[in-house]
Amino acid sequence: MKVAYYPGCASHGIAKDVDIATQLIAKDLNLELVEVEDWNCCGGGFMDDKSEEIHTALNLRNLNKVKNMGYDKMATPCSVCLNSHRIAADKYEKDPELRENVDERLGRANIKYEGGVDSEHFIWVLIQDVGIDNIKSHVKKPLTGIKVGTYYGCQLLRPSSVMGFEPAHNPHSVMDLVAATGATPVAFPMKAACCGFPLMGSNPDVGLKMANNIFTNAKGNGAEMLVHPCSLCHLQLDATQLKIMDRFNQKWTMPTLYITQLIGLSFGYTPEQLGLGKIATNYLRSRGF
Amino acid sequence: MEKKEYDAVILGGGLAGLMAANTVAEHGFTVAVVSKVFPTRSHSAAAEGGIAAYIKGNSDPNDDPDFMSYDEVKGGDYLVDQNAAELLSQKSGEIINLLDLWGAPFNRQPDGRIALRYFGGQTYPRTRFVADKTGMALLHTLFEHASGFNNIDFYPEYYVLDIVKNGNNVNGLVAMQMKNMDPIYLKARALLIASGGLGMIYKHTTNSYINTGDGYGIALRSGVPLKDPEFVQFHPTGLYPSDILISEAARAEGGILKNNKGERFMAKYAPHKFDLAPRDIVSRSMTIEMREGRGFEGGYLGLDLTHLGKEYIMDRLSLAYDAAKTFAGVDATEEMIPVRPAQHYFMGGIDVDITGANSDLNGLFAAGEAACVSVHGANRLGSNSLLETLVYGRETGNTMVEFLKNHKNVEASDGTDKILDNAYKYIKRENGEHFGTLLNELRDIMWENVGIFRDKNKLEDAVRSIKKLKERSLNMYVTDKTTNYNTEVFNALETRNMIDVSLAIASAALNRTETRGAHFRDDFPERDDTNWMKHTLAYLADNDIEIKYKPVIVTKWKPEPRVY
């Protein structure tokens, strides 16, 4: 199966390992990821703070590219990119005045938005198109006995009226995927709370505090590792983790993996192949990976 | 007991109370607004369709305030005080402009002026609206405006027990803060009762749970009469089965009532106005259709919007769509909404004149649904309740201002402890019946016997049964003895009020041997202008209701047959 693939800026940047792991398992699962031609940043969470019109227009440019490539679905590994494209399409459909302004902006670049493309999260594709059983059949090294905190964050789930895949207050997608790897999913109360990343450009003190709360809550509920579905959560919870632990005087770390990295481990890839950070790599070594 | 003193104290934080509070405060007097709920929780929020107004330069070119008054007089089956109806129409435009000035987000015409639409019983379109949450939008606007005054103090979640009197003068009221049960005496020389309606006395009502007729009960106990209490409005389109209001806007925008044969049955009962005939006529017609076997199983009829198109429904009738979807699982763009009549409004109320003043107690005023100014007569037209709360809220506020200028302070009274003892007795009693048993019985009696179709037997039965309930209520007790937000105490006190006002309604209905507006007697099916062109005044006298009369004020319009 071929899917239009929108990696997003972060997974071509500091969260490159999100892209690496996603590409690896996609190949195993016979998913051909065709990168969206000449895609642009969705501006998710930032550009709509500046201009709703520009934000919407930028996202629709990407969706139109997908349409021109002959696809009706665009998969992204990043919850923020997902949220951004879905919100943009939703606003465009519901707000005639915005629609007029966005059409004018796109028109300047000779783009006529045609609709007909659905943005989906890569894990929705995994669950709906690939299937949990199919994923299970690729597991070579079941992660039996590892207790994995299943974290969803915000943008994958909310607003559920726009995201639509699963109930925002009772999600199950990450848990289902973790279970497929043979690991033990650990639900914890803050599974859908914010990781604080969006505050890093204006109020980082509180942003870091939010991340610390996620770690503490997951650990307190028995998780030894954490998985999540978002390139920007990855920046916050993995790339920035040591800073957070220092800031709050924590004497421990929480190995944090993007969901396809965990699946990759169960498919038999090594931490190095999956581009894991040092915290996770060291921990997994100690667990025999 | 804690005591605070104000110039005016207002019971009720809905539209009428807040409008009066704004008016009195504008003149520099101090005001306390007391309510058992936070003001924005008041029942005014539930008014959906709109507010009627003749605005000079922004109305149908053929319309005129006199046409509007005529519609009210005819709609009210000539029990309307015509000077009050005229004032209501004349002031309607300026009150809309005032609300606009205070920030009300009325729907607009393309040129930026306030939009308008037709409502039941109107000769020309006059209804102004904010989507179909007009009441909520106006309530928030008025509350927000009032919250900007330093001389208005709000007492939200305070339950009012009774009026404090000194001789024939009002001297404030005693209330209890609900979260800690602490009593407070709010002393004031002017008291406005604007505590809304009483729907909870009926088993089926579109009203809020808080509509328990507290103001009426308090007035009756203070020797103040209710005027025309036999006139209770039943709205045609309560959603089946939850009785949530589906606004008249649904029919104003083109919705059609249909029976189980798919017939537009209103063509038979109101050959000119069809589904937009006044509410008493439509509700009766619906009841007849169902009685004669043309309703749907379970007891309802269909309200068909499907021909209006999805976009139009979503834009103009989003609340109706939403209510049908959420509460009855029906998609109104594709299927008929199941509806049946339910109690909706009380035309009767505390007896006041056109200035909002009561003549039994010096310093007592009433406005809104709590009052009976007699603008609605025997049946209220849609879009006129919001208008009345605002116009008469303001008129009454101005009357209070004049009263306050001319009346000096009244000596403190000593009746406050007795008021408190009367409330505490339910808590002190260790056994008996709790409020729920009495209340559920009362609601059944009122629905079965004092409903849309009435007769002597049913009404005599009702009066007898309510008197028994009143006796039993002397032994009512409260199981919960705690002092933090003890809602059971307030439910017991509400039940006391509901029983008294129900007795007034049933007694007055038995007494009026004619059919007029919403009061339909199977045994007296004709209007009788010779004997009954007069207002009822119902007084509570111990265990009984004493009835007196008051003439109807006629200015321009002589009674004629009421055909739609």
Add this chain to the structure above:
Amino acid sequence: MVEEKEITVNIKKYDGKNDPYWKTYKVRADRYTQMTEVLRRIKTEQDPALAYRASCHMAVCGSCAMKINGFPRLACRTMAFDVMDENNEINLEAMDYYKGIRDLIPDIDTFYDRMYKVMPRLYADESVIAGENEQRMTPSEQKEVWKFQECIWCGLCVSACPSVRMDEKFLGPAAHAKGYRFIADGRDTKTEERINILMDSAWRCTSCYMCYEVCPQDVQPVIAIKKTKSYLNEYKGNTEVTEMARKHDDTVFDLINNTGKIKESTLYLKTFGFGEAIKDINYMRKEGKLKYALAKDNDVKNIDEIKKIMGDKK
């Protein structure tokens, strides 16, 4: 006839002094039964002492906000059959965040205080007040104002908001919707003051869409906050938060405008400055992420398209 079932309702009772405890009730209900009706039945038929708030039962008064099966909702807008689990059970608790008073009744004064802070009322032009001019409003402006005026002050968004709990300077979702409603209203004259009140707080929102999710009126407070943020250039004040936001915001805009993408390393440097960046680079190096931070992704080839889309209005 409509099928009835017996449902089990567990309510977290609280008397203000002792620890809360769960009490179980059995009630008959059908698929049309609202949770407010369930509560009314329990109160009038089984437990008169049960305490909860309810008024309009049609989702316009905002009284009956509570947690139903752990999720913040209006009881009236919730049908029993839609939320009961496979054992026909439903759990009810008071909202989070607010101090409990009794059973399902919390003290939400702190919610009202937040609302009052944003001057929640229209200040019309003097000439209109004097009757010299009339106020007009286009239908589309009315639509924008009404969207955010539909708030019913139920308090659910504040109870569920993570920023509210962690940052006392954040006004909370509802107050922002209310504040923006007046900015969007051309009849109001206090735009500058309103921006002053709202701007710092707006940048304390973490855009988690929780308020959008729980709002029973679809007010979308987070969207109001985003719209408020877009007035940053008109904001004359300067706080630590808005200063950083300005740098970050401008850099994001320039990066996308010039390359079509966000380059985190550039964004980082420009937002936090060199000193902070060096410290953080060290953390990233320790976690083994430095190699990615220094990698460079392709720019958008057809950058002219981006520039045209993002250009000023004609």
